[in-house]
Amino acid sequence: MAQPRISKVKRRKLAIFLRCIVISFFAWLLFAISSIQTYTIKAGISYVNIPEQKAFHPLQSDTVSVRMKMSGWKIFLKKLYPDTPHVQVDLSGLKTKSFIVFTNQLGYINRQFPADNQVVSVSPDTLFFDFSKQTQRKVPVRALYSMQFKKQYGIIGDTKANPDYVTVTGPLEDVANIEYLETDTIRGTAVSSDIRTIAYLNKHQKNNITIYPTFSEITIPVGExxxxxxxxxxxxxxxxxxxxxxxxxxxxxxxxxxxxxxxxxxxxxxxxxxxxxxxxxxxxxxxxxxxxxxxxxxxxxxxxxxxxxxxxxxx
Missing domain, CATH: 2.170.120.30 (RNA Polymerase Alpha Subunit; Chain A, domain 2)
Known part of the structure; x- marks a missing residue:
């Protein structure tokens, strides 16, 4: 049985129809990535301007939901390469009260993000804190490292830190449980000589403690x-x-x-x-x-x- 043939006129109309669909799709996609939309991300929080002589316990999680306006293109990139940004919270208001309201700090928070990302709100909007007695304690520094050595080379002596003790200040119950503080991991490849570097100390997400100094000079002897x-x-x-x-x-x-x-x-x-x-x-x-x-x-x-x-x- 002979199959019906499509005339030139119908083929031309079909081609025009498909072309219109493709153009419409790209026009919609261009509109979607260029328009401003609302998107919610998870963010960790850290504290600045901590009142002196006050030790505190946050009464909520150390992550918040940040609702912001950004272009569709940036939303696409966020979904493609997800990350967890950090938001600094100003605690100077704790001198007279035991809570912080994010609505009052939106201007300060917006300055922490690119100009074309506008923070609309943060959830939860209010952070509550419990105050306790503050104490100080000196704890040793422990260097963490992950290195690959050149053939026939390795660590040949004790790792030294300067200073080897730092002062930790914070709530009594938290400071009492800190036996030592680790540095950020020191990394290296094809190492064949002594390592001398400045390594910052890791709080292990304890935002309610302060450390002085915040870094230590680490020396790792390496030899053949x-x-x-x-x-x-x-x-x-x-x-x-x-x-x-x-x-x-x-x-x-x-x-x-x-x-x-x-x-x-x-x-x-x-x-x-x-x-x-x-x-x-x-x-x-x-x-x-x-x-x-x-x-x-x-x-x-x-x-x-x-x-x-x-x-x-x-x-």
């Missing part, structure tokens, strides 16, 4: 490392109930990494290798695993030969 091999005598633990316990062999060979400057510093007296007879008594094993119970700082065990040993027991 190499392999060293030592023979260690094997010590038998929990073998006192037997007349004799003899291990075969009586020594093990330990290979470890050590810095070049400390190569001659460490001897077999600085390590300890043991076998535990309780493992034989409980599990009736035929061989005993060698356990290294003493290793100097910044020495890394690579291998133990043999890892398991035979033994004879005389009761």
């Amino acid at each position: 490392i190499t392999e060293k091999v030592l023979e260690l005598p094997i010590r038998v633990e929990n073998g006192g109930r037997y007349t004799t316990v003899r291990t075969i062999p009586t020594k093990v060979k330990v290979t470890f990494l050590v810095s070049l400057k400390d190569y001659n510093k460490w001897t077999s007296r600085d390590f300890e290798a043991i076998v535990d007879m309780e493992n034989w008594e409980e599990n009736k094993v035929k061989t005993l695993p060698v356990i290294i119970t003493k290793v100097p700082n910044y020495c890394q065990i690579i291998s133990i030969e043999p890892q398991n040993i035979d033994f004879f027991v005389r009761k």
Whole structure:
């Protein structure tokens, strides 16, 4: 059966119709991304102008919903690359009251965003605070790092912080639970020399405490490392109930990494290798695993030969 043919006039009308649809779609899309719309985002909050001699507990979450006007194009980008901005809240008003109203700070909040993003409202609109006794405490600084070293290089000594203690001020119940403060993570790749850097201290989202100073100079000693091999005598633990316990062999060979400057510093007296007879008594094993119970700082065990040993027991 012959299929009906579409005339040139109909094909022309169909092409014009499809062209109009495409043009209408792009016109709508251009209008949508250029028009100003209302969009709500989640934002974290931090505090500034904290009243002196006052310690406080926020009585709500540390995130708020910010409703703002922005172009459709920016809304599209926000959805494509979502992020969580931070909003600073001015607490100077807490000198005379125990709450802060966002409506009264919209001008200050709008200055924290680009000029073409207008903040309309924040939810919740009111933040409430509970005041308590303020205290101070000195806590040690702990450096966090995540580094990749150049081949045959590594950390060869203690990490130092200057200052190594900082003063934490805030509510008694919060300050009492802080044993130490960590720095932001120090990162590096192909590291082959000492690291000296300024690292800021991490509050771990405790916005109601202050730290002085807010940073510390961190020094991490880095140097070349190499392999060293030592023979260690094997010590038998929990073998006192037997007349004799003899291990075969009586020594093990330990290979470890050590810095070049400390190569001659460490001897077999600085390590300890043991076998535990309780493992034989409980599990009736035929061989005993060698356990290294003493290793100097910044020495890394690579291998133990043999890892398991035979033994004879005389009761």
